[in-house]
Structure formats: C-alpha cells, structure tokens
Amino acid sequence: NAGVTQTPKFQVLKTGQSMTLQCAQDMNHNSMYWYRQDPGMGLRLIYYSASEGTTDKGEVPNGYNVSRLNKREFSLRLESAAPSQTSVYFCASTLTQNYGYTFGSGTRLTVV
Amino acid sequence: QKEVEQNSGPLSVPEGAIASLNCTYSDRGSQSFFWYRQYSGKSPELIMFIYSNGDKEDGRFTAQLNKASQYVSLLIRDSQPSDSATYLCAVTQGGSEKLVFGKGTKLTVNP
Numbered sequence: 423n424a425g426v427t428q429t430p431k432f433q434v435l436k437t438g439q440s441m442t443l444q445c446a447q448d449m450n451h452n453s454m455y456w457y458r459q460d461p462g463m464g465l466r467l468i469y470y471s472a473s474e475g476t477t478d479k480g481e482v483p484n485g486y487n488v489s490r491l492n493k494r495e496f497s498l499r500l501e502s503a504a505p506s507q508t509s510v511y512f513c514a515s516t517l518t519q520n521y522g523y524t525f526g527s528g529t530r531l532t533v534v
Numbered sequence: 535q536k537e538v539e540q541n542s543g544p545l546s547v548p549e550g551a552i553a554s555l556n557c558t559y560s561d562r563g564s565q566s567f568f569w570y571r572q573y574s575g576k577s578p579e580l581i582m583f584i585y586s587n588g589d590k591e592d593g594r595f596t597a598q599l600n601k602a603s604q605y606v607s608l609l610i611r612d613s614q615p616s617d618s619a620t621y622l623c624a625v626t627q628g629g630s631e632k633l634v635f636g637k638g639t640k641l642t643v644n645p
Contacts, residue, residue, distance in 0.1 A: 453631050464637035465578070465622070472631070480632070512577055519631040520585065522568045522624075525577040 424448055428513050428526035435503040435533045443498040443529050445513030453516050454496035455480075455523065456488065458509040465512070471496055503533045536561035538625050540636035548644050553610040555639050557623030560604065565629060567599055569608045570622040572638065578622055582608060613643040 426447045435441055447454065456468040467480030471490040485507060487499045496515075500507060510530050514523035537560045547553045555569075566585050570578035584590045584597040584606070596609040606625070610617055623636040 455632075457635075462637065465635040467632060467634075470632060516631055519566050519626050519629075520583075522566075522570075522580040522583050523578075523633060525579070528577050 426513055426515055426524050426526035428511075428529055430529060431527065432530050433532070435500075435531065437504060437533060439503050440499065440501050441503065441531075442500075443511055443513075443531075444495070445497065445526055446495045447513075447515040447524070448494065449515065449517070449524065450493070451515035451517050451524070452493075454490065455514045455516075456486075456496070456498045457512045457514065458482065459512060459528075460509050468498065468511075503531075505533045507531065508533045536564075536625075536627055536634050538623055538634050538636040540621075540623050540639050542637060542639060544640040544642055546642045546644060547613050549613060549615060551613050551643075553613045553617065553641055553643070555608040555610075555621050555623075555641065557606045557608075557625075557636055558604055559606070559623075559625045559634075561625065561627060561634070562601075562604065563628040564625045566626040567597070567606045568624040568633065569595075569597060569606075570624060570635075571617075572620045572622060574619075610641075613641075615643050615645050617641060618643050 455470040457465045469488040513526040569582040572578045582597040598607045620638040622638045624633040
C-alpha cells in the first residue's frame, strides 16, 4: 500500500518554464489537496478537489492550475514558473474530515 | 482567512520531561483538530486528532481541546530525543474538510 505518491521529488526550473507535479493515491480517498510549505509561512493551501471532477481555489492559487484526472490522480501545473514559486510542494488526501490527511513525500522545487 | 496560531519556539526540554505544545484558532465553526509531526526534510505525519472538548490520550501523547477558549494543546510525556521535530496544529475550516495549519512549533528533546 503506497499511500500518496508524488513525482518528481526534486526539480530545478528556469524562470518561465512550465512543469506538472504529479500526485496519486491508492486509498480510495475522495478529497485531494495541494499545499506549499515555505520557511516561516507554514503550509498554505493552493488548490483542492473534494471529489472527482471538481476543483477549487485555496489560499494561494495564483500561478497554478490543477486537474483531477480521476479519483486517484490530482496534478498541479505551473505554466510559467517564477522564483516566488520556489518551495516544497505537498499533495495530501483524505476520506472525510474526521480522518485527517495523508501526505505525500513532497516535491522540492527551485526556480532560478 | 481563518488563523491558527502556535508559538514558533524553539521549545527545548530534557529527556524524560513533559513537553507542552499550544495552539489557538480563530474559526468558531471548526469541528476537527489535528496534531502532525514533521521531521526535518520529511512530510507531516498525523499523530493525534480530537473532536470533543476534553482530553484524549494515546500512549505518551495527550491532546486537549477547549472549544470555548478556542484552544488546543498537545502534551508529550516522557519526551525522547526521537520526539525532536516540528509539531503542526491543524484545524478544519468551518464544516469543510479543508485544514488550516499553524506555522509549527519546533521541539528539541535533549539527552
């Protein structure tokens, strides 16, 4: 049972490049989330998906897009990377609010 | 944006002592409360959750909730060096599943 799998684990981008962060869960969870974690800022919600086919903005959505491809997969896309998007990105999923989140191992992204 | 506040620390305790971590939240509609532990360079892992006022114990960990005071705490008894990590308080936003996280308290347990 892999839980939540994120790829890649590390990435360096040049300003203006695009990339997609992949996330898949095998726990049959309904809800999936993308957070970024920056020093001194804590975890901030970028986008979330309460169910297959639905997505909503979180606290810091600018510069990002998401796709809930199916119940298992939730991807995060940076169309034109900026240095301000240098961060650690975590994908998470949950069955219901009573169970808390299961996090992936994270993607450490550096934009130069 | 609803807020979750934690003392950033660092909090330093000797091995075997009780570590006390505190959290306050602003959203009176919050229904579920969680404590996550995050080791340096790793992802957060859930260690405790609590929904009702009072105490909840799990091994060396006790979570305490006071909804009237909008206060959540985590006590770690018999602290071990392996407990050294950053502890994140998380609170559901209103009646939703979305979690709002505090910035975390860094705990160091000295042998």
